[in-house]
Amino acid sequence: MDENELKLLWSLSSTTQSVTIDEGQLLQSISKQVAMMERKVRKRDFREISVAVVMMFFFSWVLLRIPAVIGKVGATIIVLNCMVVIYKLLRARVKITTDNTQNALTYLDSSLKGIQKQIKLLNTVLWWYILPFGIGVLCVYCSSGHSPQNKVIYSLAVVMICSFTYYLNRRAVTRNLRPLEEQLKKLIKDLTI
């Protein structure tokens, strides 16, 4: 079978089926989809940022009220860390879109870079999210007047929550992002060899 026969055969694949489009309905469907996606992104951003803002205000108040130095240090760590989280979330939101009018190689390359940034973000989550919050919360609680037994139980609970959060992030990297990164790398390699 030669080149022209292959192309002719291929062109027949769409003549055996007829596609009818209702442009009005398609536009309506697209508008709904765009609105739904924007709403979803707005909700997620609002949820994540508002939690950080509420925590920032709450621990600023704690910082002013708490007399012990160790408690003040803990509250300061949390307030500063909330600022870092808000900054990181806002920055990630700005850079999340990949222009799909680029050629495939550039598109795949920027998708790969995006995935690698997400992997880096989650791989370092222990240092910029879990540890500062964990240490801050422990400092604030330990400086309060609770019994030593309560302090031990509370500290263990905080360590468990932090470990679980870390585990979830690691799992997201190994289950979702790494395979996607490998697939993208393979696709780029196959395209360029």
Place this chain on the structure above:
Amino acid sequence: MHQDMETAFGRLIKENKDRIFRICLFYAKDEEDQKDLFQEISLNIWRSLPKFRYESKIETWIYRIALNVCLQYKLSAKRSHVDWVKIESVNVADNVENIQDKLENSELLRRLNYCISKLNEADRSITLLFLEDLSYREIAGISGLSENHVAVKITRIKKRLTDCFST
């Protein structure tokens, strides 16, 4: 302005629906997925329309978007599914006039699809553009490879397809 864009979009989809649908047939197996992919490509065309600068042919630009959407679809297919608002704006029906052609060609088409499925994802994308009768220059513009590289790849692909057909 918005009205102009809606008119331009409607015309664009009407003129290119078969082309877009062939790409959907290539990347998605069942009819629901094909319709979803069609809507996904249309959505991306709609969102990118204000960025179109007439520096390339509109068909090449559509192929570029469609290919990127389809590659993304293939990559994310195993993880999650696009949750589309269900509106029956795309309908597919067997073309009665071409039933005879369909019967005669279905075996060959099946064979062609089988041979294409043996290629890797990147070569499959190049094969699609080649079968769509695009020039090497256009394929280079869509894929991001040089024209020479495209020529080498297509020679290799043609040989593999011919070998597959002859076995």
